[in-house]
Amino acid sequence: MPHTNRKKKNAGAMPLNAENKKTVVHTKRKEVLDEEGWVHVVDTPRTTRRSTISKAALHSGDFEINGVQYVNRTLEEMRVELAYWRKAWEIDEACAGLKTALEKLGEQKIGKVVVLGLGSLQNARREGRRASYTQLVALEIVMAVLGARVSTVFQDPQFTDTDKLLLKELGYEIVEDPEAFQHIVESSLVYAIHCYADVYKEVSEQKTPAVFIGTDVENFGRFNLSETAEVTAKALEEMVKGYESVDFPQIRHDFSDTKIYWRKKLEEVKPEVKPEEVKP
Ligand SMILES: C[S@@+](CC[C@H](N)C(=O)[O-])C[C@H]1O[C@@H](n2cnc3c(N)ncnc32)[C@H](O)[C@@H]1O
Structure with a gap:
């Protein structure tokens, strides 16, 4: 490198x-x-x-933008790093675990993938870059298992120009905050690992997506005690009501506290009947 x-x-x-x-x-x-x-x-x-x-x-880092430190990377260097982390991910048992976990979702008709807060692949913190690269290559597996390649938008205010070039080269669209939230509809897959409360709050205010991959909603409420976080935790709990979920397989801390939530198929959702409404 x-x-x-x-x-x-x-x-x-x-x-x-x-x-x-x-x-x-x-x-x-x-x-x-x-x-x-x-x-x-x-x-x-x-x-x-x-x-x-x-x-x-x-x-x-080598340079700073809005208080965030970055390292210099050419596009070619980033391609090499991506290939390195893809290979590392593919031989890790978490990758196999993810494929198994995704089988539980069954057939999903995903209309759009919305990726929030991936982080910059030029972040000065090596662990940060490693997590972002790993989350990017894990997303490739998610998309491969869940079906054909669909239109995918990425949003992260910390992306550098070279991040955007690399993502575009991979066939993804990059949008500026807050446009990505408008792309969240009922057929969307939202991939938002380790995002801040305000980002999840925005997600919860959109149509409920078919699949949501993000912070474990229960732990979110338990460990984030700010006012926004409390409101967000409640909103997220509401959002995933009626969803099924499975833990995202772990590799280092790159997916810590992360779950895959998916909407149950309509035919599997039994209407809730209050006890007093049950007639003998
Ligand atoms: C804690 S970092 C997580 C980075 C990476 N996913 C990880 O696990 O290391 C949160 C990320 O969310 C991004 N972010 C902040 N506001 C955002 C917004 N409105 N939309 C999308 N991403 C946002 C930040 O720039 C940052 O990269």
């Missing part, structure tokens, strides 16, 4: 070993090995000790 200031351990150019570690420390730029095996080249004064380099420094 070529990049100006991050190198994979043993990538060839500057392998870290006991001998050359010392040399590196004497330069003004310092190499720091993170827990995932990535070598970060960090500008640091000679007096800065290794132990004082903060996590923030490790996650500082």
Whole structure:
């Protein structure tokens, strides 16, 4: 994965070993090995000790937009990363688990896929990028299992121009906030992993989609205590009433607390009868 200031351990150019570690420390730029095996080249004064380099420094990016840090990537580099994470996902047991989970949904006639809050594939946080790439390739499986390729819109205010180029190249449409919400209709599949309360609130105010993949509604209410979150939790609970659900298979934390909800087929929905209405 070529990049100006991050190198994979043993990538060839500057392998870290006991001998050359010392040399590196004497330069003004310092190499720091993170827990995932990535070598970060960090500008640091000679007096800065290794132990004082903060996590923030490790996650500082090449540029910033609206307070969000990003790393430089060419479109070609992003294609390579996408291929890497697709391969990693396809051999993970979560991928097989997802296919099995999706079988439960039976035949679904999805008219439109609406993807909210994927996150930028140029996010400066490597775990953030990894989650977004993994969520993107998992979506490919969802779409493959649920049927033919349908029109898909993505919305995330944090997308960079290169994110949009890559997504367009994959055949997706990118819309600006808040347009995507209008695309949520009864035949839609909404894919919104780890989104904020206001995004889910908007979803709950649209027509109830055929499939909703997002935060576990029960946990949403339990762990998000802001006023918006409480209102959202109630609205989401209402939305998924009469839905079936299954946990989204886990890989790292990329789908933590995520569930797949789908509307029961009309013939499976028994009309609720209040006890007093039951005549002997
Ligand atoms: C917590 S991040 C989740 C990113 C990624 N899905 C993940 O699991 O790491 C929430 C994302 O929602 C996006 N977001 C915020 N407002 C949004 C909106 N109105 N529509 C779509 N996405 C939105 C943010 O830009 C951010 O990328």
